[in-house]
Amino acid sequence: MKYWALLILLIFSIKESIANPYPLKPRDYYVGVNKIYQGKPATLKITDEYIKNYRTRLQEALNQDVEFAGEYVVAEWGCGSSCVIHSFINKRTGVVLDHVFGGEGGPFLEEVYLNSRLVKAFGENEADGKFYTYYYLLEGNQLKLVKMNEREPIDWVDIINYAYRK
Structure with a gap:
């Protein structure tokens, strides 16, 4: 009986790891940060050229309160109607993370956490045309994609864009 239970557990574990190439364990949702800068x-x-082009807005953002991972601020600026760009800057070091959210840079920022290294974003995946929630973890000075969950378009703009491409 023990062997059957173990075999069933193993089968479900393998199925889950194959179905989701970006496993995110519950403990990873709030990866704690000990100190707030x-x-x-x-x-x-x-x-780089990106930072040079947007240096005024990025430098201004450094005067904001820390919003992410204990020492990052989020710079935000518009790029046209219903378009916004987000960049992360380390308030302690002045280093801008390479990953940009929104605009033409990828998914849109949904949630950040002051005492966590988790970033939640959403958007359309150009490869398959479906909408996803994306989860990134800050590792060193890079945001790494750790999980994607398929979802429905979230507002009328997403729905119109999705329908237009069909």
Whole structure:
């Protein structure tokens, strides 16, 4: 009997790992951050053309309160009607993360957490035309995609865009 129970458990475990190539364990949803940065904002590190082009907005964002992973601020600016771009800047170091949300840069930012390294975003996957919730974890100075969940379009703009492409 023990062997059958173990075999069934193993089969369901394998099925789940095959069905979801981005496993996210419950403990990963709120990957704790021990300290919240309280110091002065660093000077923006201009390391590429993107940062150079948006340096004024990115530098201004460093004066905001920390919003993500204990030491990051979120810069936000419009890029046209119903278009917005988000970038993350480390308030302690002045380094801008490579990953951009919104605009033409990818999915739209949905949630960030002050005391966690988890970022939740949403958008259409151009490869298959479906909508997903994306989960990213901050590892070092990079956001790594750890899970994607298919979802319905979330508002009329998504629905119109989705219907137009069909």
